[in-house]
Amino acid sequence: MRQFLLITFGAIFVVSAIVLGFTYTQVNDERLTLAADLQYRTRLLSDSLKESVEPNFARNSTTTLQRIVDRFTDRERIVGLAVFNNRGVPLAASKDLPRRVVENPDFIFSALDKGEQAGNFETIEGASRYLFVSPLHDGPAIVGAFVTVQDAAYIDTAIAEIWRRNFVRLLIYIIVFSAAIGALIRFALPAVMRRFADTVKSARVEKTGTLPMRGPFFLRPIASEIAKMHTSLTQARLAASIEAKMRLEKLDSPWTAERLKEFVKSRLKDRKLYVVSNQEPYIHQKTRRGVTCSAVPSGLNTAVNSVLEACDGVWIAHGSGDADRETADPEGKLRVPPHDPRYTLKRVWLSDEEFKGHYSFSVEAMYPLFLMTYTRPMFRKEDWITYKQVNKKYAETLLVELRDVEQPLILIQDYHFALLPQLIKEQRPDAQVVLFWHVPWPSPEAFSVCPWRKEILKGMLGADIVGFNTQQFCNNFIDTVSKEVESLIDLETFSVTREDHMTHIKTFPISIAFTEDNDEKIDGGSKGNGAAVLKKLGIGTAYLGVGVDRLDYAKGIPERLRGVEQFLEAHPEYRGELTFLQIASPHREHFKEHQEQYRLLIAAEADRINERLGTKDWKPIVLEAKQYGHVELRALFEAADFCLITSLHDSMNLVAKEYVAARRDALGVLILSQFAGASRDLRDALIVNPHSTEEIGAAIHTALTMSPKEQKRRMNSMRSSVRDYNVYRWAAELIKAVTSLS
Secondary structure (H helix, E strand, C coil): CHHHHHHHHHHHHHHHHHHHHHHHHHHHHHHHHHHHHHHHHHHHHHHHHHHHHHHHHHCCCHHHHHHHHHHHHCCCCEEEEEEEECCCCEEEECCCCCHHHHHCCHHHHHHHHHCCCEEEEEEECCEEEEEEEEEEEECCEEEEEEEEEEECHHHHHHHHHHHHHHHHHHHHHHHHHHHHHHHHHHHHHHHHHHHHHHHHHHHHCCCCCCCCCCCCHHHHHHHHHHHHHHHHHHHHHHHHHHHHHHHHCCCCCCCCHHHHHHHHHHHHCCCCEEEEECCCCEEEEEECCEEEEEECCCHHHHHHHHHHHHHCCEEEEECCCCCHHHHCCCCCEEEECCCCCCEEEEEECCCHHHHHHHHHHHHHHHHHHHHCCCCCCCCCHHHHHHHHHHHHHHHHHHHHHCCCCCCCEEEEECHHHCCHHHHHHHHCCCCEEEEECCCCCCCHHHHCCCCCHHHHHHHHCCCCEEEECCHHHHHHHHHHHHHHCCCEEECCCCEEEECCEEEEEEECCCCCCCCHHHHHCCCCCHHHHHHHHHHHHCCCCCEEEEEEEECCHHHCHHHHHHHHHHHHHHCHHHCCCEEEEEEEECCCCCCHHHHHHHHHHHHHHHHHHHHHHCCCCCCCEEEECCCCCHHHHHHHHHHCCEEEECCCCECCCHHHHHHHHHCCCCCCEEEEECCECHHHHCCCCEEECCCCHHHHHHHHHHHHHCCHHHHHHHHHHHHHHHHHCCHHHHHHHHHHHHHCCC
């Protein structure tokens, strides 16, 4: 649209300049022609009347002179006639003669002094007039003057009409020109550009054929470059595929999206992977500009997308977008990603009651039960019944997809579908099922408070593999099963056998999409972005600490703020020198009333600390309860002296790994809760107990006083850990584990 406007306005400007230039020339020529014609006709009139005026002037016959003046005054365009003596006294004058002629006859004296005819244009009483003076002779002597006043307003009228006609003509030109450009862009260029786009897309989506590039001559340079790019991309993709295949044979080579795709192809052969999750990878929503499709950001989506694209799999999830139904087919299916379809998204439709009941049980019962943050779980029977119904609905949906599939491979995500593995296995015992549990698993004693604990465990044990982020969670799960369910437990293989079905309990620490390649491709302008964000927030202190979390009570944000307060109390020299920026973003999956209560709690704590320790020009805590984009967060991570994570309990916490990945300079310090799963991987972080404000304060002081050399040693170690075990390796380990089952 912007290009269309630029082209149109440019064309309008050029055409307008040309038309106005021609009009200006035409107006000048027309004014000169009309003025010359008026002067000529006035001179002829004056000369013809002088033949009658001069004899009567000589006889001093004023009556006859007045009669001549009156008779000829009524003619077209003659405003007035008059006869003056050589002293400027009127002897005869028409009644409509302008007063300016009688009262100020200076132009008459000028003509008499020169002894020749003279004329000039003037504006008299708001109208254009032509004044012409012809001297009267008595022999050789000049005895008076004959004055003719002509109406010259018609010249201005004619000039105005020329301007009006040409402006109308210009307007027509503009409309026609704009319509022509619009038609060209709307009907002619799209066909050409579609061919160009198809050629570029064929290279992007790995099609080997090359489309012929035809189009206007002025687009041929672009066509040539696109053809060259097509060839280069094909060659680069072939080289990347070969390199990825070679990497499969090297255990120590880095995991990338390409290597994962090659790994999936070699492991799955022609088998499809079916993924079940509560959250869909792509969501359609209605906006003012129409329906928009956006990818739901998460590390899980990054890895699972790569796997599904490699095997043309199926992702089954709840359709939560307000435009999800109208963008899917009658079966709730659509091909994704939208720009390059590689696999199928199957949406499950839940009623308001089903969604509320299922999510209430997941968020208010299971989430606090497994997070162990001393938040009391709410066990409501009606929610449990709905939870079972929704799990059954997903099972029915999945079983329909599996009707003609032999030995299907299924990956189920998280605690929303604890019952699903058993429901699938009852109908399809040949299916290979992996259940990955993204939250912690509590101790047997903590889990025993759940009224439906046996049903949950039996549902989970329907899977062939149950995966957790840490070994401790695996241990807790094995202990829980041994106390709650009659089964055979093998600690050597870490497996549970129940009713002739064996379930393996394994560790798969989830990570982020961090590779050597994407680390090198990061835009170098991120520091400038960070400075812009800090300037907007009014942060200009020497030191910056940052915390990034969703509005979730398990993240320990109030404890974190009190830790910053304790540090400033113990080290007052940092007051006015340190600002802690806490980003607490709303999460669309959590109930709004819960988030709002937690937000108010955090805001009250921040206000209390700022009022107690802050000054007019400095606030120790800056709270941003909104979503920040990936680019802005990375820029803030690069600018922060330390990142503070105080989760009360966390299965992993990927923010810690995102901070480490952002620090290309290997500076900065990560302060990490001992109750976050990431503390097992990132051992060079400063590990703290989030319930101890003294430990948090001491860790902040250590971070700010740590030498650059020590910072680099710790950060390089953590970056290597994140790079070596990224999300692509996580997905590969899952696929390898399930395909290795006998």
